[in-house]
Amino acid sequence: MSSDRTRSAILAAAERLYADRGFGDVTLRDIVAEANVNLAAVNYHFGSKDELIAELFVSRSLATNRERLNELKAAEDDGGGRAPIDAILRALVGPTLRGCLGPDREGSTAARFMIRASIESVPPIRRIKNREVDHLRKFIAAMRRAMPGRDDVELYWGLHFALAMSHHTIRERERLTKLSEGKCDLDDVQAIIDRVVSVSVMALTGGEMPAKKAPARPAMPQGRLTRQDL
Amino acid sequence: MSSDRTRSAILAAAERLYADRGFGDVTLRDIVAEANVNLAAVNYHFGSKDELIAELFVSRSLATNRERLNELKAAEDDGGGRAPIDAILRALVGPTLRGCLGPDREGSTAARFMIRASIESVPPIRRIKNREVDHLRKFIAAMRRAMPGRDDVELYWGLHFALAMSHHTIRERERLTKLSEGKCDLDDVQAIIDRVVSVSVMALTGGEMPAKKAPARPAMPQGRLTRQDL
DNA sequence: TTGCAATTCAAACATCTGTATGAAACTATT
DNA sequence: AATAGTTTCATACAGATGTTTGAATTGCAA
Known part of the structure; x- marks a missing residue:
């Protein structure tokens, strides 16, 4: 059951890194380094990188x-x-x-x-x-x-x-x-x-929405629009 | 100047592939295959993959x-x-x-x-x-x-x-x-x-927009809002 | 303690990727 | 035709990436 420790360390580290640097340039190796766990732990606990992201x-x-x-x-x-x-x-x-x-x-x-x-x-x-x-x-x-x-x-x-x-x-x-x-x-x-x-x-x-075809450049939006200003 | 042929073939192929399959899984090799040009042509004509995307x-x-x-x-x-x-x-x-x-x-x-x-x-x-x-x-x-x-x-x-x-x-x-x-x-x-x-x-x-702090769950949107229905 | 399953670990694997190189082919000017 | 400049090409490079493996370690139950 001590596996929960690793699992959640990975989740936390992944979330932090993804939040800071985006999905594009965060690798599994970055994540496990941040979480202080072994590289293989991700695949062991989550199956794949994508499943880790999905779970998150x-x-x-x-x-x-x-x-x-x-x-x-x-x-x-x-x-x-x-x-x-x-x-x-x-x-x-x-x-x-x-x-x-x-x-x-x-x-x-x-x-x-x-x-x-x-x-x-x-x-x-x-x-x-x-x-x-x-x-x-x-x-x-x-x-x-x-x-x-x-x-x-x-x-x-x-x-x-x-x-x-x-x-x-x-x-x-x-x-x-x-x-x-x-x-x-x-x-x-x-x-x-x-x-x-x-x-x-x-x-x-607001409006009875779109008249089926509006003219090319109508003067003002159509429908029951109530304008107080201007 | 026949280089324009290659250049635009790359641009067209890249745009087509990116449009269809997304940026994530289209490689330079996919692009040059689609364009029927050599792999090195991309770097020759555009400098790098990113510059190709940027130009597009x-x-x-x-x-x-x-x-x-x-x-x-x-x-x-x-x-x-x-x-x-x-x-x-x-x-x-x-x-x-x-x-x-x-x-x-x-x-x-x-x-x-x-x-x-x-x-x-x-x-x-x-x-x-x-x-x-x-x-x-x-x-x-x-x-x-x-x-x-x-x-x-x-x-x-x-x-x-x-x-x-x-x-x-x-x-x-x-x-x-x-x-x-x-x-x-x-x-x-x-x-x-x-x-x-x-x-x-x-x-x-429409509205004089936000009252500085609205109550937690106000009855209706604030400001001068005119509602015809309901 | 022994045995067994769950977990951790280091290392290797297998690709895949963008880029660089240097020779070959082509083009156009002289 | 010869040359110089441009473009193409096959190939190699260097590095990164997710994943797998099999042995070591740990934790717990019998």
């Missing part, structure tokens, strides 16, 4: 998904089984954004690892991500309950855009900081969550 | 950027130097979406290559992407002219979200199709552009 990613993903579903359930319980749309979206993007952004991000190896996983996308991780659809369906179901009238297609797009803004903010964190010369505060996670949720809700409730 | 990516990026700026200029000329915000965003996301989505996408090696580049993100490409900021600044400037009152921060976030939705739609095309069981039509590019632009405009004009 799966466990972190499950944690995030659990968090999401907990928040979703809490929101639904609050509303007697029917959570408001913004709470649902908050449960969807909150855990990821809170985990990967913020000032204490440097300290969290797990978060930095997940950012890497989101940026680099190696084969074993890609395979796992493809199974995430079932998890997302639960949010679609909740959204359906929150907006009974809406066409499903609109819900899919809304959820898709919410994830888009959330993930892209994590992925392109540095670029947004550089582009805005630091004026976009990437450390105020709560404000970012609010922003993403708010835009997503607008996407879901 | 740079030329495709420049093409996209040119297209974007052309559309932007056309829109600004239409409005006498001041394009409406939706036209600006359309110029930003249109070229990429049109290039990477749509039914004829299978035929376009260039498009498939750019999708790969967006998904896998190898070092030489990452380096280049970091220099894209200057290009984006031109769009920020145009947006500033279109919405003189707005705080710059809002513009940055608006542009950021527009790119987020656009790129994420390209990246996660398959997943959205699977999640929606085909109900989201990823082939109607025009409708997608309209959708992305419309949501981006809402993000830019």
Whole structure:
């Protein structure tokens, strides 16, 4: 049973190195050196390098998904089984954004690892991500309950855009900081969550979406768009 | 000067293979086999593998950027130097979406290559992407002219979200199709552009954005949000 | 203690990879 | 035709990588 020691030393070292230097240039030899274990231990305990990466990613993903579903359930319980749309979206993007952004991000190896996983996308991780659809369906179901009238297609797009803004903010964190010369505060996670949720809700409730074919360069976006400014 | 023949054969073969199988498992030997040239030709003509990839990516990026700026200029000329915000965003996301989505996408090696580049993100490409900021600044400037009152921060976030939705739609095309069981039509590019632009405009004009600290689980998104349904 | 299974270890394996070399083939200018 | 410059080619190089092996060690039960 002392094998657990080696196993978790490998997991910890791998996560740390992948988080810091990316999947591209971290070798098994780097990992075992960091973990102070023998090279063969990785294959003995995990079978292969890919399975090690997969195990790392799966466990972190499950944690995030659990968090999401907990928040979703809490929101639904609050509303007697029917959570408001913004709470649902908050449960969807909150855990990821809170985990990967913020000032204490440097300290969290797990978060930095997940950012890497989101940026680099190696084969074993890609395979796992493809199974995430079932998890997302639960949010679609909740959204359906929150907006009974809406066409499903609109819900899919809304959820898709919410994830888009959330993930892209994590992925392109540095670029947004550089582009805005630091004026976009990437450390105020709560404000970012609010922003993403708010835009997503607008996407879901705002417009009757696309007129089948828009003119080449229409004057303004179509649909029932309410603009207070400008 | 018959060297151009070899050079472009390598470029074409590399783009095709990278597009089909990704950067991860395409070797120089695969490329020269596909191109029917000698192995040493790559280093002779490009210096290194990374420089080959870089050249491929740079030329495709420049093409996209040119297209974007052309559309932007056309829109600004239409409005006498001041394009409406939706036209600006359309110029930003249109070229990429049109290039990477749509039914004829299978035929376009260039498009498939750019999708790969967006998904896998190898070092030489990452380096280049970091220099894209200057290009984006031109769009920020145009947006500033279109919405003189707005705080710059809002513009940055608006542009950021527009790119987020656009790129994420390209990246996660398959997943959205699977999640929606085909109900989201990823082939109607025009409708997608309209959708992305419309949501981006809402993000830019919709709400006075974030109240500094939202309660843990607020009832509804803050700011001046107008909801017609539910 | 003995025996047995689980674990660790050093070393080797088997490729695969990008790159370099130096000779050969080609091209164009004189 | 001769030469100089460019391009192609076969081959070798050097190193890295994930994986395997078989012996040594450890831990625990009988």
